[in-house]
Amino acid sequence: MTTALPTLRHLLGGFCVASLLALGGCGAMTAQNPSSPLKPVNAVSEPAAEHLMLKGYDVVAYFTLGRHAMGFGSYQSVYQGVTFRFANAEHKALFDRDPARYVPQYGGFCANGISYAIPWGGDADTWRIIDGKLYIFGGAGSRDAFELDVPGNIRLADRYWADEVAGSNSFWQRSKRLVLRVPHYKSGAELARLVAEAKAKTPVK
Numbered sequence: 001m002t003t004a005l006p007t008l009r010h011l012l013g014g015f016c017v018a019s020l021l022a023l024g025g026c027g028a029m030t031a032q033n034p035s036s037p038l039k040p041v042n043a044v045s046e047p048a049a050e051h052l053m054l055k056g057y058d059v060v061a062y063f064t065l066g067r068h069a070m071g072f073g074s075y076q077s078v079y080q081g082v083t084f085r086f087a088n089a090e091h092k093a094l095f096d097r098d099p100a101r102y103v104p105q106y107g108g109f110c111a112n113g114i115s116y117a118i119p120w121g122g123d124a125d126t127w128r129i130i131d132g133k134l135y136i137f138g139g140a141g142s143r144d145a146f147e148l149d150v151p152g153n154i155r156l157a158d159r160y161w162a163d164e165v166a167g168s169n170s171f172w173q174r175s176k177r178l179v180l181r182v183p184h185y186k187s188g189a190e191l192a193r194l195v196a197e198a199k200a201k202t203p204v205k
Helices: 008-022 025-032 089-097 140-165 170-179 188-201
Strands: 043-046 049-053 072-079 082-086 123-130 133-137
Touching: 025 043, 025 049, 025 170, 072 089, 082 089, 123 140, 133 140, 140 188
Parallel strands: 049 082
Antiparallel strands: 043 049, 072 082, 123 133
C-alpha cells in the first residue's frame, strides 16, 4: 500500500490553518471581516465595537489636523457595519456627511502590502494623503517602499484590491499570497535595499 504525496491544495490549506492560528485567531478574523461592503478592514474587536477601524484612531484628523489622533467612544459612528471613532463632535459630523471621503484606502490595511495582494499591517501613525485619499502603511519602511513609485504602486494596489482582495477573508487572502506570491513580489530586505539606494541618490538639501 502506498501513500499519495500531499497536493499543493492540502499543503496550502495546512499552511493557511497554521497561519490563522498564529496571526491572531478567530477574534481578529471576525473583526477584520464584517458582513458588509467594507470587508476586509484593518479593525479590532472590543466589547463596545465588534469591528473597530484602525484601533479607534480618528480617520478625519488626518485631513483636518494633519496628524493621527485617537478617537473616543463618546464620538463614534457605524458605517457599513464598521465602527469609526473621532476626537471630537466636529470630526464625527464631517464623517457622517461624507463617509467615503475619509475611509482609508484598502480598508486601512498597509497600502504597500495591498500592492502585493496581502492585506495586513496598517499603523495609525504612518500615513499619507495622496490626491485627497488617505493611505495607511505598516511602518515607515513600508511607506518608503511605496513611495519609490507612487503612481505604479497605487495602480497595482487598486487592481489587486478590486480584483482579488475586496470582499475576501483577510486571513485566507494573506496566507494564500504569502505562498503564491505575485510576480513582482519583493522581500522586506529587497525593498529596504531599494529604499536605501534611492535615498543615497537623493541630493542633500
